[in-house]
Each structure stands twice: as C-alpha cells, then as structure tokens.
Amino acid sequence: MNLSSDDFPCADNPRYVGHDVVGDIHGCTGSLIQLLGILGYVKKGGVFQYHNQSKPRQLVFLGDILDRGPKIREAILILREMVEAGSAQIIMGNHEYSALGYTTLIPDSRVPDGNSSTYVRAHNDSHTRSIQETLDQFANHPKDWSDTLRWLYDWPLVLQFKHFRVAHACWDSRLVKEFSTRRPDLTIDSQFLIESGDYRNFAGQFMNRTTRGVSLLLPDNQSMTSIDGYTRRTFRVKFWVDDAERYGDIEFQPDRLNPSLADQKVSVKEKDYLPFYGPEQRPLFVGHYWLEGTPAPLLKNIACLDYSAVKNGKLVAYRMNTETHLLAGNFVWVNAIN
Ligand SMILES: [Mn+2]
Numbered sequence: 001m002n003l004s005s006d007d008f009p010c011a012d013n014p015r016y017v018g019h020d021v022v023g024d025i026h027g028c029t030g031s032l033i034q035l036l037g038i039l040g041y042v043k044k045g046g047v048f049q050y051h052n053q054s055k056p057r058q059l060v061f062l063g064d065i066l067d068r069g070p071k072i073r074e075a076i077l078i079l080r081e082m083v084e085a086g087s088a089q090i091i092m093g094n095h096e097y098s099a100l101g102y103t104t105l106i107p108d109s110r111v112p113d114g115n116s117s118t119y120v121r122a123h124n125d126s127h128t129r130s131i132q133e134t135l136d137q138f139a140n141h142p143k144d145w146s147d148t149l150r151w152l153y154d155w156p157l158v159l160q161f162k163h164f165r166v167a168h169a170c171w172d173s174r175l176v177k178e179f180s181t182r183r184p185d186l187t188i189d190s191q192f193l194i195e196s197g198d199y200r201n202f203a204g205q206f207m208n209r210t211t212r213g214v215s216l217l218l219p220d221n222q223s224m225t226s227i228d229g230y231t232r233r234t235f236r237v238k239f240w241v242d243d244a245e246r247y248g249d250i251e252f253q254p255d256r257l258n259p260s261l262a263d264q265k266v267s268v269k270e271k272d273y274l275p276f277y278g279p280e281q282r283p284l285f286v287g288h289y290w291l292e293g294t295p296a297p298l299l300k301n302i303a304c305l306d307y308s309a310v311k312n313g314k315l316v317a318y319r320m321n322t323e324t325h326l327l328a329g330n331f332v333w334v335n336a337i338n
Contacts, residue, residue: 008180011089011159016058019320020332021166023062023305024287025092027069027133030077031315031336038332039317041087048078049087054182058086060159062287063093063168063211064304066134071308073137076148092155092188093168093287094211095130099103100152100193102131105320107194120197126230163322165281168238169213169288172275208225209275213288214239216247216270218261226255235261236289237324240277240302250274257322283326295331302326309336 020039024324025032041048041059050056055306059082065075082088101121121127138145158167158176165171180186188196188207196203215234218224223233232313235257237250244250248262266274279301287306295316297303303326309315318326 007182008160008177009124009186010186011156011161013058013086015056015086017055018057019060019161019164020057020317021060021062021164021305021320022317023307023315024064024309025061025069025315026064026095026310027072027075027137028309028315028336029069029071029074030332031309032075032332033338035315035332038334039319047085049082049085056087059088060166060285061088062162062166062285063091063155064095064306065090065093066095066099066145066173066289067130068133071137073141073144073148077144080151082221089159090155091159091166091168092157092211095134095202096152096155096157097193097207097211098127099134100149100188101197102127103149104190104193106197111308120194153187153189157188157207158186160282162337163285163324164285164320166285168211169276169286170209170275171213171284171286172206172209172239173201173277173281174275175209179204179206179210194298211288213237213252214274216250216273219264222261224255224257225247226253227298237274238298239275241274242276242278243271244274252289254292283320283324285320295333296328300325303331306331307330312336 008122040051042051061079065079066072079088079090079313083090098121102119104120106118106120107144109141195201196207198204199208213236215236217234223231225231234254235251238252241250244266247257247264251257281301283301286304289304290308291304291306292308292313295307303317303318307314307316310313313336314333315336318330319330
C-alpha cells in the first residue's frame with residue numbers, strides 16, 4: 001500500500017475507476033452471486049471480475065463472511081479467488097476475529113494438570129454456538145479450514161481509500177491512527193491477537209471497538225435479553241454523535257432501550273469514552289448492525305450496509321465513486337435467498 005497525504009496507507013489501485021462496497025454475507029452465497037450479477041461482475045477464468053475491463057471497478061467486502069448462513073465455505077472460496085485476482089479487497093469482521101480467537105491457544109496457559117489450556121476466545125456456550133455452523137460446514141474440509149484461518153491474518157482491519165473508508169463496525173480515529181503506526185499493513189498477527197484478549201490494553205480496545213462497535217454498560221447492573229436470545233449488560237451506541245445528552249440519543253441496536261433508560265443522562269465519563277466521527281470526514285462504510293428496512297445513508301458521510309441478509313433481510317452494496325455526500329440512489333440490494 002502507498003502512503004496518502006496524511007501518512008495513512010492508501011488502499012486505492014489506480015487501475016480501478018470506482019468501488020462497490022458489500023455488507024455482511026454470513027454464508028449467504030446464493031444472494032452474493034445474485035448481487036454480483038446485478039453489480040456487473042461476471043466470471044472470467046473462474047473468478048468474478050467487473051464486466052467492463054476498460055473501466056474496471058473493484059469490490060470491497062466489509063467482513064462477517066463466516067457463521068450462521070448455509071454456504072460459508074463457498075463464500076470464502078469465491079472471495080479468496082477475487083482478492084487474489086485483485087478484483088476485491090476485504091476487511092475483517094467480528095466473526096472472523098472471533099474465529100481466530102476461538103482456534104488460538106494462549107501460550108503457557110496450560111495449567112499443571114495438563115488438560116485445560118485456554119483459548120484467546122473462551123470455548124463457552126455462547127461463543128461455541130456462534131461459530132458452530134462454520135465448524136460444521138468445514139468439518140469435512142480440514143485443509144480449507146486451516147487455509148482460511150491462515151488467510152484471515154491477511155485481512156486488514158480497516159482501509160482508507162482516496163474517497164472513503166471502511167471498518168466493520170466503527171472507525172475511532174485515535175485508535176486507528178495508533179494501529180496504523182504499530183501495524184502499517186493494517187493486519188494483525190497471532191501476537192497481536194493474543195494481546196487483544198485483554199480489553200485493558202490497546203490491542204483489545206482496538207479490535208473490540210473496530211469489529212464490534214462501541215457499547216456502554218447498562219446502569220445499576222441491569223441487563224437486556226435481545227431478540228436472538230442473548231443476555232447483555234451493555235447496549236450499542238452511535239459513534240457519530242457529538243456531545244450526546246441522553247442514552248436515547250445514541251442507542252444503536254435492534255433492541256430498543258426502555259423509556260426510562262432512554263431518558264438517562266450520558267455522564268461526563270461516558271462522553272469521554274465515546275469516539276466521534278465528524279461530518280467533515282470522508283464517507284465511511286460499516287456493516288455489523290443488523291439493520292432492517294430500505295437501505296439509505298445514516299448520515300451524509302456514514303452508511304451501514306448490513307441489512308440482515310442471513311435473517312431473510314437484504315444483501316446490500318453501495319456503488320461508490322467520488323462523492324463526498326452519500327446518495328440513497330447508489331444503494332443496490334437483493335432480497336436474501338438463503
Ligand atoms: Mn458483525
């Protein structure tokens with residue numbers, strides 16, 4: 001990658017005249033193939049490439065290819081061929097980050113009885129449930145699985161292009177800047193992965209915030225049970241609100257806060273903790289948030305492209321050219337056919 005004017009690695013390859021950014025696939029390979037067709041990508045030499053090779057466009061995938069859906073391995077194989085041929089780039093989502101953590105032992109974590117080694121991501125019921133579909137679908141393809149796990153280390157966590165940026169869930173400028181200094185190719189290695197198991201250090205904060213977004217603790221030890229059955233003691237918030245007054249101004253998740261929580265004031269300490277992506281920054285695309293309804297920008301410079309394909313929603317793309325103000329007419333989608 002080249003350095004752009006602000007010393008940040010630039011992801012543009014001048015060969016491509018524009019980009020098509022695609023949201024969370026989660027094994028919905030049928031929908032992926034349909035969407036690629038609508039966007040004008042056709043198979044050449046076995047690899048999807050833009051049909052007009054005199055004005056080629058490049059795909060950018062926002063991560064969360066793994067888990068949940070019916071054809072996870074097939075999606076990985078298709079994307080890998082595209083990335084290797086240069087017709088696509090891809091960043092890591094929380095499900096890829098989780099897969100690496102789930103399969104990586106913490107060194108020297110073996111206790112004296114010799115049989116309770118610890119993984120970076122603990123093998124508890126909820127973590128196992130989340131990755132089970134992927135493990136099942138790769139069970140008869142162990143080489144594909146080990147190749148995939150190795151390949152995930154090549155996926156950057158964020159990318160900055162001349163006209164836009166991508167991150168799976170959040171772009172926190174301070175953390176991204178430090179990450180690019182420590183890891184100039186914007187990928188992680190196993191050492192960084194292991195460090196990230198501790199949320200108190202930089203690696204943990206960066207990985208968690210970038211791939212899972214920003215959350216606040218519910219007050220007074222309260223918890224919420226989400227639609228998909230997980231109990232949470234935190235709620236997910238917007239990272240583009242400056243000086244938020246109340247929880248209701250920043251909540252950003254399918255399960256709404258109850259009215260008394262929504263009315264609760266954001267504390268000074270919480271305000272300090274929240275990042276802010278300002279309106280003057282270049283357009284940012286994220287996935288991750290299980291949106292529903294008709295795809296549209298969240299703000300003039302932020303769009304989420306995750307419209308819950310794997311829950312029979314939509315698989316969504318945005319046709320990005322050089323605009324600084326995102327356009328509702330540039331969203332393209334298919335109704336998911338799992
Ligand atoms: Mn996600």
